[in-house]
Amino acid sequence: MSLTTWQHKDLLDVSDLSTEEILYLLDSAKNFHEINQRPVKKVPTLKGKTVVLFFSEPSTRTKLSFDTAGKRLSADTFALGKSGSSLQKGESLKDTALTLQAMNPDIIVIRDSSSGAASFLAERLNCSVVNGGDGWHAHPTQALLDAYSLRDAWDGKFEGKTLLILGDISHSRVARSNVNLLTRLGVKVRVCAPRTLLPRYLDDWDIEIYNDLHKATRDVDAVMCLRLQLERQAAGLLPNLGDYATRYCLTQKALSFAKPNAKILHPGPMNRGLEIASDVADSNDSLVLNQVSAGVATRMAVLYLYGTRNDTSTVE
Numbered sequence: 001m002s003l004t005t006w007q008h009k010d011l012l013d014v015s016d017l018s019t020e021e022i023l024y025l026l027d028s029a030k031n032f033h034e035i036n037q038r039p040v041k042k043v044p045t046l047k048g049k050t051v052v053l054f055f056s057e058p059s060t061r062t063k064l065s066f067d068t069a070g071k072r073l074s075a076d077t078f079a080l081g082k083s084g085s086s087l088q089k090g091e092s093l094k095d096t097a098l099t100l101q102a103m104n105p106d107i108i109v110i111r112d113s114s115s116g117a118a119s120f121l122a123e124r125l126n127c128s129v130v131n132g133g134d135g136w137h138a139h140p141t142q143a144l145l146d147a148y149s150l151r152d153a154w155d156g157k158f159e160g161k162t163l164l165i166l167g168d169i170s171h172s173r174v175a176r177s178n179v180n181l182l183t184r185l186g187v188k189v190r191v192c193a194p195r196t197l198l199p200r201y202l203d204d205w206d207i208e209i210y211n212d213l214h215k216a217t218r219d220v221d222a223v224m225c226l227r228l229q230l231e232r233q234a235a236g237l238l239p240n241l242g243d244y245a246t247r248y249c250l251t252q253k254a255l256s257f258a259k260p261n262a263k264i265l266h267p268g269p270m271n272r273g274l275e276i277a278s279d280v281a282d283s284n285d286s287l288v289l290n291q292v293s294a295g296v297a298t299r300m301a302v303l304y305l306y307g308t309r310n311d312t313s314t315v316e
């Protein structure tokens, strides 16, 4: 596939992209991954472009990898968080974003606790808006980097593979974006969680649903653990954390039902001993740190495609 122009102004969720565009983006990320292995990791592709990282919610991986990605492409990157900005004085999301736009950036990457925050800004701003995670809604670049990591581990194949997504499906933007993307690429997706952490609209998803971890892991090719958001216990959705860990922590025992060398993913940050056992997180089959490296390459591909969409030069 060769694109003369990238058709999209914004990246709000993976559902914005065709399957062909997703595969094109993953191929671009592979090229950027090779650049990231060089002694000098900087290319001039986005010289003169400005990328703003507008993160009103905490982040380590997404924020740092977008920042690294922008810098490796020679873009100027600037970060704005809740702490130290006028958001703390009560300035609205809209006014903050309009203020940023007046400085004429090319891309704003936004993370916010409100579902729909990215699309709210995209409707109002002329620059590209990339969703770095909005509430429970979507985390498109996480799903793209997860697909990249799995494709690498599975020698380029998605068809015929089975992935289990384990944990708090109900409140997870990572689960939502991954189910959408991976089922379209031919992966059979299972989810496993207590009933209180499964969303009500699961009928819309082409997945298998489990409540029993040992049944759920049977013959899977990979397991993606999700972070248990500890505030769910206060909301009465969990009996207690010890009971949750006994039933849903991914241990070597639970993994023994999966295919040999089944891969382990976690978007981070991990609660070791709660949703994932430490020896599983650190095992040879763990892709957790591969996901972080893939995050830089994938976000380089995203910044490249969205940052050059108005340029007259050819995108290949």
Ligand code: CP
Pocket (backbone or CB within 6 Å): 058, 059, 060, 061, 062, 063, 133, 142, 267, 268, 269
């Ligand atoms: N996976 C992820 O979004 O991690 P951060 O919250 O650290 O960005």
